[in-house]
Amino acid sequence: MQILKDRIVSEGACVGTEIVKVDSFLNHRIDVSLLGDIGMEFARRFQGEKIDKILTIESSGIAVACMTADHLGNLPVVFAKKTVPNTMTSGYYKSEVRSFTKGTVSEVIVSEKYLESGENVLIIDDFLAHGEAACGLASLVEQAGGSVVAVGAVIGKFFQGGEEKLRQQGYRVEVLANIKKIDDGKIFFCDADALPK
Amino acid sequence: MQILKDRIVSEGACVGTEIVKVDSFLNHRIDVSLLGDIGMEFARRFQGEKIDKILTIESSGIAVACMTADHLGNLPVVFAKKTVPNTMTSGYYKSEVRSFTKGTVSEVIVSEKYLESGENVLIIDDFLAHGEAACGLASLVEQAGGSVVAVGAVIGKFFQGGEEKLRQQGYRVEVLANIKKIDDGKIFFCDADALPK
Numbered sequence: 001m002q003i004l005k006d007r008i009v010s011e012g013a014c015v016g017t018e019i020v021k022v023d024s025f026l027n028h029r030i031d032v033s034l035l036g037d038i039g040m041e042f043a044r045r046f047q048g049e050k051i052d053k054i055l056t057i058e059s060s061g062i063a064v065a066c067m068t069a070d071h072l073g074n075l076p077v078v079f080a081k082k083t084v085p086n087t088m089t090s091g092y093y094k095s096e097v098r099s100f101t102k103g104t105v106s107e108v109i110v111s112e113k114y115l116e117s118g119e120n121v122l123i124i125d126d127f128l129a130h131g132e133a134a135c136g137l138a139s140l141v142e143q144a145g146g147s148v149v150a151v152g153a154v155i156g157k158f159f160q161g162g163e164e165k166l167r168q169q170g171y172r173v174e175v176l177a178n179i180k181k182i183d184d185g186k187i188f189f190c191d192a193d194a195l196p197k
Numbered sequence: 198m199q200i201l202k203d204r205i206v207s208e209g210a211c212v213g214t215e216i217v218k219v220d221s222f223l224n225h226r227i228d229v230s231l232l233g234d235i236g237m238e239f240a241r242r243f244q245g246e247k248i249d250k251i252l253t254i255e256s257s258g259i260a261v262a263c264m265t266a267d268h269l270g271n272l273p274v275v276f277a278k279k280t281v282p283n284t285m286t287s288g289y290y291k292s293e294v295r296s297f298t299k300g301t302v303s304e305v306i307v308s309e310k311y312l313e314s315g316e317n318v319l320i321i322d323d324f325l326a327h328g329e330a331a332c333g334l335a336s337l338v339e340q341a342g343g344s345v346v347a348v349g350a351v352i353g354k355f356f357q358g359g360e361e362k363l364r365q366q367g368y369r370v371e372v373l374a375n376i377k378k379i380d381d382g383k384i385f386f387c388d389a390d391a392l393p394k
Contacts, residue, residue: 021284028278029311032263033271059255059276066229066260067267074230079256081225086299087218102283114226 001041001176005189007034008155008177014185018160019101026126026154027060038176039067042124042152045174049149051075052119055137057108058082060126064154068124075122078115080108080137095139098132100160108133110140117145128153128175131162138171150174158190198238198373202386204231205352205374211382215357216298223323223351224257235373236264239321239349242371246346248272249316252334254305255279257323261351265321272319275312277305277334290340294333297326297357305333307341314342325350325372328359335368347371355387 013021025031042064051072056065057080069075084092084107092109099106115121121141123134134151141148151166156175158164159182166173178190210218222228239261248269253262254277266272281289281304289306296303312318318338320331325348335345348363353372355361356379363370375387 015284015286019284023285023308024310028275028308030259030263030266030274030276032266032274035263036267036271059259059278062227062256062259063263063274066227066232066263069227069229070233070264074233077227077229077260078225079227081256087212087216088220089212111220111225113221 001038003034003037004154004177007031008179009187012187014182014187017182018157020155020157020179020182020187022155026064030063035063035067038064038154039069039071041176042068042174043071046072046122046150046152049122050120051122051149053078053115054122054124055080055110055115055141056124057133057137061124064126065124068122068152078110080110080140082106082108084109093140093143095136095143097136098130100130100132108136108140110144112144115141115144115146119144119146120149121146122149123151124153125151126154128156128162128166128173129160131160131165134162134166134171135169138166138169152176155179156190198235200231200234201351201374204228205376206384209384211379211384214379215354217352217354217376217379217384219352223261227260232260232264235261235351236266236268238373239265239371240268243269243319243347243349246319247317248319248346250275250312251319251321252277252307252312252338253321254330254334258321261323262321265319265349275307277307277337279303279305281306290337292333292336292340295327295329297329305330305337307337309341312338312341312343316341316343317346318343319346320348321350322348323351325353325359325363325370326357328357328362331359331363331368332366335363335366349373352376353387 347369
């Protein structure tokens with residue numbers, strides 16, 4: 001998705017060789033026009049699939065998931081939580097997600113009421129890095145007896161292996177802007193030459 | 198907003214006399230069709246105002262803010278964070294927010310890059326209860342030298358005083374479904390008779 005790659009190159013801030021910050025349009029400030037284009041592109045890629053629900057994870061996945069759902073005919077969105085709210089009294093599915101950046105392991109949860117057996121669930125997130133969050137979300141779907149239709153990520157960090165791991169587990173993966181490497185402050189995408197930074 | 202009130206009555210779960218859970222369409226599972234209606238209604242109420250940006254707070258405010266921004270001509274959305282990300286290296290505005298439900302005080306922050314002097318900012322959130330979150334967000338806008346155009350909340354708990362507090366401070370407040378009281382598992386709205394539960 002060229003418009004997205006252009007924004008990553010022009011506004012993304014590289015931190016070392018592992019992190020690119022896109023706070024100016026996705027993770028803190030949200031460019032709602034670009035978000036609409038992202039939702040439309042996901043809808044285009046997944047329009048042939050039978051999807052009952054979109055599952056994402058708070059916080060940055062929520063806007064992307066909702067805009068995608070809007071373009072796929074108002075599908076319901078469920079967002080997994082990173083903490084158990086004190087108002088959540090009924091049961092929930094949980095899985096552990098390791099953060100390589102933070103060096104921590106945390107739980108993600110979804111109420112048992114909002115994932116159902118037999119459902120076809122599309123997983124949407126902002127980033128796909130090591131694939132830990134996506135695997136955690138897939139586990140929640142499967143604990144409930146549902147099926148993962150595909151995993152869609154706005155930005156992939158291909159060099160961190162998450163996409164390959166998900167494909168090896170049999171999941172369809174769609175990444176709108178896939179980064180091959182970050183080197184000397186420059187971002188190289190998987191299917192394009194290095195773009196000037 | 199009658200369609201919203203109907204959903205609160207049919208799906209909201211009252212916990213005592215203070216809390217109504219709307220996990221099934223707003224705070225965990227999101228009804229994207231209803232979300233679109235909510236965005237359109239906020240856009241209708243605020244269409245006469247000069248607005249440069251929408252400010253909300255993670256997580257449940259994000260979807261509402263983005264859909265409202267979409268209907269107000271793709272305004273940028275900024276969401277305040279409840280924790281300082283380890284990738285946030287530059288300065289940020291912060292304010293303290295007390296949670297009456299949890300009995301805690303926490304910080305909310307926005308990067309200095311995403312709030313600017315002279316900006317007209319619309320604050321949008323899912324709930325308006327004691328007004329602590331809205332006051333915290335307003336403080337962030339004002340620390341940056343901007344002006345608060347108004348505060349919009351999907352659901353108000355009028356009996357907890359937040360709306361009155363904000364009005365006394367001079368802010369315009371719009372609430373789409375305003376709860377007067379919760380009594381014996383029934384929800385009473387401010388501008389309607391008690392609805393059967």
